[in-house]
Each structure stands twice: as structure tokens, then as C-alpha cells.
Amino acid sequence: MAVSDSKAAERVLDVSADRRQARDRAAGYLLRRHHFQWPEALPWIVAIAAFFLFPDRMTFGSQVLVMIMFALSLDLILGYAGIVTLGHAAFFGIGAYTVGLGAARLGWTEPVSGLFAAAIVSAFVGFITGWFLLRYRGLTLLMLTLATAIMLQETGNLRSDFSGGYDGLPGLEFKPLLGLFDYDLYGHTYYLYALAVLAVVFFFVRRIVYSPFGQALTGIRENVKRMHAIGSPVHRRLVTVYSIAAGIAGIAGALFTQTNAYVTLTVFDFDNSAKVMVMLILGGTGRLYGAFLGAAVYMVLEDHLSKLSPTFWQFGIGLLLVLAVLFARRGVLGLFEDAGQYLKRFRS
């Protein structure tokens, strides 16, 4: 390249300014997503508003928060890492029974430490099963995850003298929260408790998905062949996130037992695994808030419609799934994003 000296110097200056700018823009792009943005406050405002608006529906409200947390844990593995599982209820169930059996058989009735125990036990089971199962993909993985959940259920049934079987472990009692706040009839305490736990879990999940590790998970989802080729320890990454998601699902299950003071083996049902997946899909995968929207909308609709006619509700959910796959593959939040893009283009 024959360029005169002065021109070359000029270009270097230009380029370095350009470069600086390009770098800043790039860094800004990556950082921006990690920074808290104001629409993110919305779900929390709604959750707190619900506390004041529907004081007599707080038991139901806690169920919604539990399902949000469960869906969030699924989003980590399905939405970010692209692991398709039909047995995520396994970890919800483990968490639910860790707390349930702890209270019924060991007299461990302190709620917060119960959550920690549930998280650790579920994450451990997630680690063990994940280490074996996550080498596989497709139908084999679907069947293995499904079979794991049902085997846990059958094991519980086999030892129903210990687990309570399908009749469940009823009438569990837990100690007052932090030794201060007792369980009340309308579930106010537990609603706030569940909300606080959800906030902590959410903060944790949010950090993970925007970390380099989270980026690597997206890479595995997008193209696992390439991940191997660039030297990513894919199996280790998958087992790590699977264990974390299992731990969070376990916390959700533990909260479920604590708020209901009751648990049966139906928590391991295929229906439970399918339901949480449907919630997440309808809300939108791989975008954190899909879990909030999907679980909340699903639960509220189910609450209203299934009272009117469970048959039509089931039909409607089926139809929604078919339509979502055909026309809205990125869920309701995806639709919102598309609408936003469209509006932007329309305005400009």
C-alpha cells in the first residue's frame, strides 16, 4: 500500500479514534444488557401491588411465585443452554420432599435452613444425574430425563411408609420465619417470604446468564459443534448449569411444601414437568422475564378458566401451544419484542 507519510499518519489518527469508538460501542453493548433497566422493575411492582390488592388470595399468590421460580430454573437450562428435558419436576420434587421429610421425620421445621438443604440436595441429584445424562441429546435425553423423574416417584411409592406415598405428608408444621413471623391464615407471611426468596434467586440467575459462563451456555445452545471446536468443556458447562438449575427447582419445590404445609408424590408427575415447560414457552425462553410472564399468566388463567371448565382450559392450552410453535416461536415476550421493533420502524 503506497500512501504518503502524512496521509498515513492522518489515517492512523482517524483509525485510532474510530477504534476507540468501536471498542466503546462494543463494550457498551455487552454491558448494557447487564445493567438494570427500568422495565425490569415492573414484575416486582406488580408482585407487591398484588399483595395489597388481593390480600385474600395470597396463598394462590405464593403458588404463582413458586411456579415463576420453577420456570426460571428451567429457563436456565432450556432457554440458555438448550437442554430439552421432560423430567424437570424431579428436582422440584426432591426439594419438596427434602423439606417435607425433614419436617415429618426429622423434626427439621426451620424454614430458611430447609430451603438451603433443599437446594443442596437437589443440586447434588442434578449433578449426579446430569453427569450421566448430559452426554446425550434428542430422544435419548428426553427419555432419560423423563424416566429419572418417574423412577424417583416410583421409589417414593415403593417406600410409601416413609414418604407418605400418593396420600402425601399432610399437616406439616414449620417454625415461624426467622423465629419472628408466624404462618397466618391468609398466607401473607409466606407470600412475602416467597417473594424475597424469588428476588434473591433471580438476582443470582441474572448474574449467571450475563456472565462469560452464561455466554458459553448460549454458545452451546446455538452451536455445540463449534463450542467443541473452540475448546469449550461442553459437558462440564452443562453439568454445572444443570446442577444450579436443579438447586433452584429444589428451592421452588421446598417453598411449595412450606406454603402448602403438604406434599404428595404428584409433584414428580410428568404433568408437572410439562406444565412448567408450557409456562416458559408461552412466556418466552432465554429471556428471564418469560418465566415471570408465562407462569403468572398461566396460573391466573388456569385459576379462572379451569373453574369454569377444565376441559376447555386443557383444550385452550393445547391450542395455544400449537399456535405458539407455528406462529410465535419466541413466546409472548418475543411477540412484544417484534411489536416493539415494528413500532420503531413505523415511527422512523
Add this chain to the structure above:
Amino acid sequence: MPHFAIIAVSILFDGLAYAMFLFITSVGLSVTMGLMGFVNLAHGAFAMAGGYIVVSLTRNLGIGFVPSLAVAAVTVGAVSVVFERGLYRRLYKATDLEQVLLTIGLAFMAIATATYLYGPIPKSVPLPEWLQGDINLGFRSFPSYRAFLIVLGVVLVTVLWYAFERTNIGAKIRAAVDNRRMAESVGINVDLLFTLTFAVGSGLAALGGGLAIQLFGLSPSFAVLYLVLFLIVVAVGGLGSLKGTLMAALVIGIIDTGGKYLLAEAGGFFIYAITVVVLLIKPAGFYGRE
């Protein structure tokens, strides 16, 4: 005859009947999954639809059980073509997840429709006299219905084996399962082939659904409850393998029956344990391609 031998023969007999039901219902699923890699969780819904058609024909129209089975198989087979051409076809290249969601959605809709039309209470079916009694073999008598299932199963296995291994179409299907691109490049119309096998497979599922009524009763939840079993048979046997499906059906049918005779409390534990063990050792199933 010693006690344990009687039990062993009983397990073998009941297990065989159960295995034949599993084989008939699952074989279509195995071939469609092997051919197109399509995860069809609505397969159980086709079986359920067949069952309800048999219930309606026998109860409301007074048609015989065996002709009803045939009508159900043909009807469901024909209707399934509409689904294949209209819906499934769009998703052959989609991800597992999308296929799972679409077909779960269809299964939910089918269950809801069945609940609406027939109610949630399990239905039974009137059997002709020759299927009602027992066959006495001296040391123990066996229900004729199960004997019928075994005979029918053996006949179907033979027919399918012949169609698969000895006919031109069978050879094309095997070629397409083995390597779709290669099959297309030598001029096999894989699309048409798939529609055909899908229809036959769904028809067989409907036949299985009709046969299941007498065994388990028929309620709308059949579509999901037994789907898991069909999927297990397919996964353990290996996608697209007739031999594998038969082997898996036999293993699962006999071991599950044995488990129920010997340790009823264990429920389905043995089936799932076998599934996990087989898939961990041979992830593609008995006869699947790695």
C-alpha cells in the same frame, strides 16, 4: 406343576400379551421417528382416538368388536395423513423442542376433546362371546382375550416383517431410515414414503388403542399415560428398527408383568430402571444407529 413354574408361565403368557399390545401400538412411532427424526408425542392420542372409535361403533352402532377395530385403524390412518401433510410436515427441520411442544399441544387438545365427548370415566367394550371366556390348559386357565392378542400380535409381526424385509416398499423404507439423503438421491420419494408409513403407523396405533380397552379400560388420559410406555419401547428398541421394537416390547412387557406379579408395590419402577440402564449403555437402543 410346581408353584413357581405356574407363576413363571403366567408371567410369560400375560407378559407376551402385553408385549404384543406394546409392539402393535409403538411400531408406527418407531418408524416415523427413525425416518423423519420427528418426536411425535401425539402418537398416544392417535391410539386413544382408535379406542374411542371402537367404543362408539360397538356401543352405539352395535357393530362387532373385530370389524370395529378394522374401521378404527383405517379411519385413524386416513385422518392422520391430514395431520402429517398439514402440520407435521412444517416441522421436520425444526428442533426437538418445537416438535415436542406442537405434539404435546395436539395431545392436550385430543384429551380435552375426548373428555368433552366421552367424559372422564373409563369406558369398556362389549366383546364377542369367543373372546370372553378362558382357555383351560389344565394347570391354569388363561383368558381367551389375551390369547387372541398374542395370536394377532404374532400375525402382525409376521406381516410387518415380510413387508419390511421382503417387499420393495420395505426396502425403500429401510434405505431411507439408514440414510435419507442417499435414498433421495437414488430416486426414492421419501416424502410420499413417509406419509404412507405415518398412516400405517397411526392406523396400527389406533388398533392398539382399541385392543387396550379390554386390558386397561379407556379414559382420555390414555393419550399421555401410555405414551410414555410407547416412547420407552421406541427408545430402548432403537429408532426405525422393527426387530428392536419387538425386542423392546417383549423385554418391557414381560419384565413389567413379572414385576407386578412378584412385587406389586414397585409399580412401573422396573420399566424405568431398565430404560435407564439400556440407554446409558446403548444410547441409541438395541438396534439403533449410534
Add this chain to the structure above:
Amino acid sequence: MTAALEVQGLNRSFGALLVTYNVNLTLERGARRALIGPNGAGKTTLINLITGVLKPSAGRVLLNGEDITASSQADRARRGLARTFQINQLFRGLTVLENLCMTIGERDGHCNNLWRSAGANPAVIDEAIDHLESLQLADDALKLVRELPYGRQRLVEIAIALAQKPRVLLLDEPAAGVPSSESHLILDVVDRLDPDIAVLIIEHDMDVVYRFAKEITVLVQGAVLVEGAPDAIMSDERVRAVYLGQDGHRGAAQNG
């Protein structure tokens, strides 16, 4: 001096079909070697064997003198073996920048970090932009890969491999599928590769091979037919026979 890459007696069969037969191949440091041969000769299979996508039935692969035959793909990549794919394998739903940052992050072990923000490491971003600039991709940094034209995607494919800072680079038809009006962009990049990197390129275009390669290996039916300097190869009777044969009986050669 130990060779950058050494393949010794490599065999691979699928069932009864032998797709790689007793292949020996050496890449010295800074080598520029082309791997040519008719369709179906097993060129991509050989790359898959070297990178660990496939396991050989027999033989050894040495990287800088160390036996990596039993190593995983990821382990080989971390030891400095990079490749591009014949058909793009990119993170299509992510931006070009993220494609690069991920590669650098995995290379340097940042991706073990679950806690800090992916955008908080300026060194990674700077390096990613450097790589993009050297391939004139910087303007596309914040675009999603799937929105780029195929030729640009092909460059990203190479950018990722270079961001691994490889010592051995295997290029599988880097200009395949790119319109000829744009292929010079890619070939320029190939020309300008760091002279320290040992490069093996699979290429069909003989002009490119001539321009780029200092040595050529001819693979036919899974076995090395002949290897040597470009001029010697081009005048070799056996090579001519294979290529003329391919023109004359294309179908037969393809099936081989």
C-alpha cells in the same frame, strides 16, 4: 525440531468401509500444505480425525510432539489446534462480537466465571475488535451473524479460528459457497496468515492451491496417493490420471 502436527498411520473405517487408510502427514512449523483429492476421498474425515470429532480405528496424532490421539476435541483446541468447517458452524443468533468474545473467553478460561459481567473485561473486547479489524469485519461487530451475507459469515468462521491463537490451523474449503466476486477477500486473508502458524488447507481450486501451498498432499480413496512440491504434484502421472479420470468418469470417482 518437532513438527507442529504429525499424523502417523491413521486408519478409520465405518463398518466395512475403510474411509481413511494408513495416512501419514507432517506439518512443520509455518507449513503451508494443501490437501487435495476427488470428492469422497476422505479429506473432511481426515480433518475430523485430526481434531477429534472422530476417533481413529488405528494410528496416532501428535501435536507439537505430544500424543493427542486420546484427547477430546476441546483439549486439542486448547493445545493450539483450530479448524474451520466446510459448512459454516457459527453462533448464528449472536452478534459477530459475541462470537469472537466467546472464543477468546473459552481460550483464556474466562468462561469458568459465573459472576462478573461478560462485558466487563476490556482486554477481551479489545482483542475481539483487533481480530475483526484485521479481517475488515469491525463494522459488522454488533450485527447478528445470521444477518450477514454468506461471504462475510465465511470470514467470521476464519476470525473465530484465528481468535483461538492456533499453532496449527486446518481450513476446510474456506471459500466454499462464496460467490467468486467475493472469494478474493477470503483468499487474501489466507495469504496473510501469520507465518508461524502451520496451515493445512483443503481446496478444490487449483489456482488457489498453487498460489498458497508450498507442499501438496493428494488423497485418493482415503489413502495418500502422493505428496510433494506443487510443480512435482502437477506433473505427476498418477495425479493427472485421478483428475482426468474424475473428469472422464465423474460418477465413479465420486463414489470412490
